[in-house]
Amino acid sequence: MADTTDGITVQLAEILRHPEDLDKIPFLKSEFARKKAAVDSRLKVGLKEQLEITQAGMKAIGDGQRTVNQIKDELMKIDKLCAESQNMIREFPNINLVSQVHRNFTQIEAMKSNIESFDSRLDELARLLGEDDNDLENQPNLLNVHYGLTQLRDIKDDALDQIRRASDASLENTLQNHFDRLDDVVNWFDEHIGQACMNLIPLVQGGNQSIVVRLAVVIVEEEKADKKAKTLQDAQREYRDLASRFKSMNSSARQLHGYKEKFLKAIELYAQQQFNTIDDRFLEDPDKLSKVMGWYFNDLYAVKKGMVDLMPKRWKIFKTYTDIYHNLMHDWLIKRIDDPDLSPPHMLGIIDWVEKYYTKMGKLGWIAADLSPHILDNREPELIREYRQLIVKSVDEWMDRMFLTDKKTFTERIPDSLDTNEHGYIRTKTLGDMWRMLREQLLVAGESGRTDVSEGVIDAMFAALKSRQAQWQKMVDDDVARYKSPTSEEEGLHVLQDWLLAIANDQISCIDDNETSNQISYLTRFQRDLEMVVTPQYISMRANPELENLRDGFVDLSTHCVTTFVSLIFTIDFRPVLPEFFTQKWYTEFGMKRIITTFEDYLADYQSVLHHSLLDIFVEELADELLVRYLLSVRNKNAKFKRGDPFTEKFKDDVLTAFDWFGKFPNFPDIKAKWRVVDYLVRMLEANKNDVVDVYASFKREYWDLQISWVKSALKARDDFDRAMMNTVEAKASEVYTERGMETVMGKIK
Numbered sequence: 001m002a003d004t005t006d007g008i009t010v011q012l013a014e015i016l017r018h019p020e021d022l023d024k025i026p027f028l029k030s031e032f033a034r035k036k037a038a039v040d041s042r043l044k045v046g047l048k049e050q051l052e053i054t055q056a057g058m059k060a061i062g063d064g065q066r067t068v069n070q071i072k073d074e075l076m077k078i079d080k081l082c083a084e085s086q087n088m089i090r091e092f093p094n095i096n097l098v099s100q101v102h103r104n105f106t107q108i109e110a111m112k113s114n115i116e117s118f119d120s121r122l123d124e125l126a127r128l129l130g131e132d133d134n135d136l137e138n139q140p141n142l143l144n145v146h147y148g149l150t151q152l153r154d155i156k157d158d159a160l161d162q163i164r165r166a167s168d169a170s171l172e173n174t175l176q177n178h179f180d181r182l183d184d185v186v187n188w189f190d191e192h193i194g195q196a197c198m199n200l201i202p203l204v205q206g207g208n209q210s211i212v213v214r215l216a217v218v219i220v221e222e223e224k225a226d227k228k229a230k231t232l233q234d235a236q237r238e239y240r241d242l243a244s245r246f247k248s249m250n251s252s253a254r255q256l257h258g259y260k261e262k263f264l265k266a267i268e269l270y271a272q273q274q275f276n277t278i279d280d281r282f283l284e285d286p287d288k289l290s291k292v293m294g295w296y297f298n299d300l301y302a303v304k305k306g307m308v309d310l311m312p313k314r315w316k317i318f319k320t321y322t323d324i325y326h327n328l329m330h331d332w333l334i335k336r337i338d339d340p341d342l343s344p345p346h347m348l349g350i351i352d353w354v355e356k357y358y359t360k361m362g363k364l365g366w367i368a369a370d371l372s373p374h375i376l377d378n379r380e381p382e383l384i385r386e387y388r389q390l391i392v393k394s395v396d397e398w399m400d401r402m403f404l405t406d407k408k409t410f411t412e413r414i415p416d417s418l419d420t421n422e423h424g425y426i427r428t429k430t431l432g433d434m435w436r437m438l439r440e441q442l443l444v445a446g447e448s449g450r451t452d453v454s455e456g457v458i459d460a461m462f463a464a465l466k467s468r469q470a471q472w473q474k475m476v477d478d479d480v481a482r483y484k485s486p487t488s489e490e491e492g493l494h495v496l497q498d499w500l501l502a503i504a505n506d507q508i509s510c511i512d513d514n515e516t517s518n519q520i521s522y523l524t525r526f527q528r529d530l531e532m533v534v535t536p537q538y539i540s541m542r543a544n545p546e547l548e549n550l551r552d553g554f555v556d557l558s559t560h561c562v563t564t565f566v567s568l569i570f571t572i573d574f575r576p577v578l579p580e581f582f583t584q585k586w587y588t589e590f591g592m593k594r595i596i597t598t599f600e601d602y603l604a605d606y607q608s609v610l611h612h613s614l615l616d617i618f619v620e621e622l623a624d625e626l627l628v629r630y631l632l633s634v635r636n637k638n639a640k641f642k643r644g645d646p647f648t649e650k651f652k653d654d655v656l657t658a659f660d661w662f663g664k665f666p667n668f669p670d671i672k673a674k675w676r677v678v679d680y681l682v683r684m685l686e687a688n689k690n691d692v693v694d695v696y697a698s699f700k701r702e703y704w705d706l707q708i709s710w711v712k713s714a715l716k717a718r719d720d721f722d723r724a725m726m727n728t729v730e731a732k733a734s735e736v737y738t739e740r741g742m743e744t745v746m747g748k749i750k
Contacts (some may be wrong), residue, residue, distance in 0.1 A: 035381060042378075118155065122181055125149060129188050136195055137203070139211055146218045149189055150225075152182055157255055193218065193259070197266030201299045204306040212310045220312055222259035229256060268324050271299070275332050282336075286349030290356055297360050300325060304364060322364075326371050329357070333376055337383060344390040344444050350376070351383050351448070388453045391445050392460040398437045399464045402430045403471055410475060413495045418502050421509070426502045426609040431509065434468075435522040439529055446533035454533040455542070462546045469553045472503055473560055480564055483571060490572055500565045501610055507558035508611045511551050523551060559621075562614060566621040570629055573598050581633035582717065587645065592654040595626065596661045616667045623662055623671040628748050630654070631681065634714045641685045642719040651682050674745045677703065684714060689725055693732045704738035705747035 125148045128141035156179045196203070196215045203212055278292045303321045311317040333350055336342060354376055358368050368374075376383065406428060409417035419429045438461055445457040479496065482488060510522045527547055531539055570578070577591045599622055610618060633639065641647045655678055662671050680699040687695045692715065700706050711729060715721055 031381075118152065118179075119181075121148060122152060122185055125152070126185055126188070129185065129192065132192055136192065137199075137206075137208060137211070139192055139196065139214070142192065142196075142211065142214045143217060145189055145192075146221070149182075149186060150221075153186065153255075153257075156182055190262075194262070194266060197263050198270050200267070200307070201270065201302055204302050204310075205298075209306075209310055212307065216311050219259050219263050222257050226256050226258065226260070264320070264324070267321060268328065271325050271328050274299075275328055282349070283346070286343075286346040289349050289353050293353075293357075296325060296329065297364065300364055322366060322371070326375070327373075330373055330375050330377075337376070337379070337386075342390070344387055344394065344441075345447075347383060347387045347390055348444075348448050351380060351387065354380060384448070384450060384453060387448060388445070388456045391441050391453075391457045395438070395441050395457070395460055395464055398441075399434070399468060402434055403468065406430055406472075407475060410499055411479065413492050418498060420609065424608055425505045425509075425611050426498060427505050427509065428502050431506045431522075435510075435526065438526060442526075442529050442533065451533065451535050451538070454530070455535075455538050458530050458534065458543065462550065465550055466553060469507075469550075469557050473557055476500065476503065476561060476564060480568065483568060486575070488572075493568065493572060497565055497568065497606075500561045500568075501606060501614075504558040504561035504565075504614055505609075505611045507554040507561075508613055510554045512611070512613070523547065523554070558614065559617060562618050563621050563625075566618070566625045569598070569602065569622075570625055574629070578629055578633060579636050581630065582636055582639035582641065582647075584638070584640075587647075587650055592657045596657055599661065616665065619662065619665045620667055620671060623658075624674065624745060624748075626658065627675055627677070627745060631677065631710070631749050634681075634710070634717045639717045640719055641717050648682055648686055651678060677745060681714060684711075685718060689720060689722075692725055693728045696729050697732055697736050700733065700736045701738055703744045703746040704741055705744055707746065707750050708733050710746075710749050 125145050128145050128148075132139040132141050132145070159179075193215070196211055200212065200215075274295055281292045282289055300318075300321060304318050307321075308318050333353075337347065337350055357375055358371075361368075361371060408414065417429065418426055420426055441457065442454070442461070445454045448454070483490075483493065483496075511524075513519065513521045513524050527543070530543060534543065574595060577594055580586055580589055580591055603618075606618075607615065655675060658675070659668075659672065662668050665671075680695070680702070684692060684695045684699065696711060699711075708730065711733075712726060715725060715729065718725075
């Protein structure tokens with residue numbers, strides 16, 4: 001029970017792999033209910049059939065028991081009559097004794113003659129078998145050899161039986177040695193029989209009917225003899241006392257030869273050999289299963305048209321062949337589908353084969369009900385689900401392998417791990433492979449012809465793509481974290497920056513459609529492919545929202561990488577520059593100019609390898625981060641704005657230096673608008689103490705997310721700061737009402 005529960009749990013875990021799969025629960029419930037109803041129906045029919053079979057069997061057993069009792073009664077009557085007849089004849093004991101002596105003498109004389117001629121007769125049979133060796137396709141001496149061997153085997157069995165009754169072990173060994181050659185000849189004959197049995201189909205197809213008929217005659221005679229011997233052996237076991245009084249029930253020493261069973265086994269072995277030859281061909285091309293199975297139906301057709309009239313009708317040879325072949329087909333297919341390494345195309349080939357198989361069998365005159373068991377044990381729904389899971393598993397394994405490869409090359413900074421596309425943009429090497437793999441797996445799912453399979457696979461692909469986005473972001477953040485420390489080393493930084501831009505470019509490539517150059521993005525091509533194998537409802541209700549989420553995710557990840565790149569520039573490159581802002585060195589040093597020069601160097605190095613659509617984002621991120629760091633510099637140690645210092649002119653010089661460079665780019669108007677906050681900072685610093693609160697109120701109304709903590713830091717940098725100024729501003733902050741809107745640059749400054 002525990003194993004069953006565990007198995008169900010594992011199946012549910014495979015079906016409900018992602019949160020989105022919970023939407024499938026109503027569908028799964030209806031599907032399972034339908035399956036349960038179908039199983040219940042089959043169980044009822046099966047129970048009814050088994051009940052009828054059991055009742056018929058019980059009736060047959062009762063009839064047989066009555067027949068056995070009648071035979072027993074008749075034998076007892078015969079025994080009684082024999083006993084009474086002996087008493088009626090006065091000299092019967094003497095007559096019986098003389099008769100027995102005469103019978104024994106006759107048997108001994110016949111046995112002596114048989115043993116004396118045994119070797120010569122065996123030599124003759126060996127000669128005939130030698131002739132047949134040269135003509136195995138016809139074996140003209142088959143019946144003569146069988147007849148002669150039957151006589152010699154009966155002689156051997158009778159002789160050994162008499163010796164065993166005499167309980168003379170030495171004579172038995174001597175006699176056994178005398179008959180040793182017979183076993184060799186019998187084995188030789190059996191090889192000929194086996195050869196004919198294994199080649200029955202080719203013999204029939206070749207029109208060699210004579211040997212088929214003679215083979216059938218041999219097996220029929222052996223079957224009769226075995227049946228008679230088996231009946232006598234059973235009677236001797238069941239009625240030992242009674243049988244001992246009747247010589248006819250105690251006279252057979254024949255051993256069972258089992259030629260009929262060997263004949264059936266040969267049919268099975270011949271078919272099994274054929275099945276063994278198709279494994280490699282099926283694995284090579286699962287679409288050609290119908291072709292590689294052509295021999296199967298040719299064999300059955302040959303039996304139906306060419307063998308039925310050559311065999312005894314009671315054998316029902318066509319039904320016999322069909323049952324054997326069908327069971328082997330069932331076993332072969334079940335073995336394939338139970339193989340854990342079975343690929344999705346091979347699974348699909350087997351699923352498609354079922355309908356074709358029953359159609360071809362119908363042409364031979366069989367209906368599905370005549371063929372038991374079902375060729376796939378009615379596991380098609382399960383196989384469809386497994387087929388889908390095989391594709392999903394393949395997708396997950398591919399994605400995992402590619403991520404592990406990327407993770408290794410990314411974290412270990414393996415040389416030559418990045419590539420460039422035809423436009424010269426730097427990119428990772430696995431992006432194209434990933435989308436190519438997804439397209440191939442989507443084609444495999446579409447080949448099933450079932451939208452439920454395709455939709456389940458596509459759901460898994462959506463989940464895998466979103467997971468890959470999250471994995472990349474986490475891996476980037478984890479790696480960048482080690483450079484955040486003020487004392488961190490710069491080793492590997494340049495390669496990391498290359499990776500950040502490559503990842504950013506990858507994300508844009510996924511969604512970059514250009515109608516002018518007739519360029520189609522990976523995601524758009526993926527969308528077109530999936531729309532061909534799913535329902536319109538799935539497209540509108542599921543696919544389109546997921547595609548939009550993916551598109552947003554690609555943009556977000558790309559922007560995140562660019563933002564992280566910019567953050568590293570400020571963390572590493574500007575580590576000595578930023579702390580000097582708003583200190584006394586600020587007035588004499590050209591910190592802003594050094595920063596802008598560094599920007600120019602980075603842009604010169606990376607502009608050609610950065611996707612053109614990311615250039616504006618890169619520049620805007622530089623401007624935003626510079627503005628944020630610039631404003632946060634009011635918290636620098638020794639930052640101080642004295643009334644007599646020309647800080648207003650220095651602010652103006654910094655802003656103009658920045659604008660001189662940013663003004664070269666199309667998005668400069670947006671950048672300039674954000675930098676207006678510097679004017680509010682200057683006004684707040686240069687205003688009289690009594691006017692500061694009004695400047696703050698105006699500042700707050702313009703930027704609703706202005707943080708009071710930063711305002712405090714800025715005011716503390718004034719050389720005339722006092723507690724009263726701060727209290728006035730804090731009081732005003734509680735009075736100023738602003739409506740929340742979109743986040744401004746001041747929201748980034750805490």
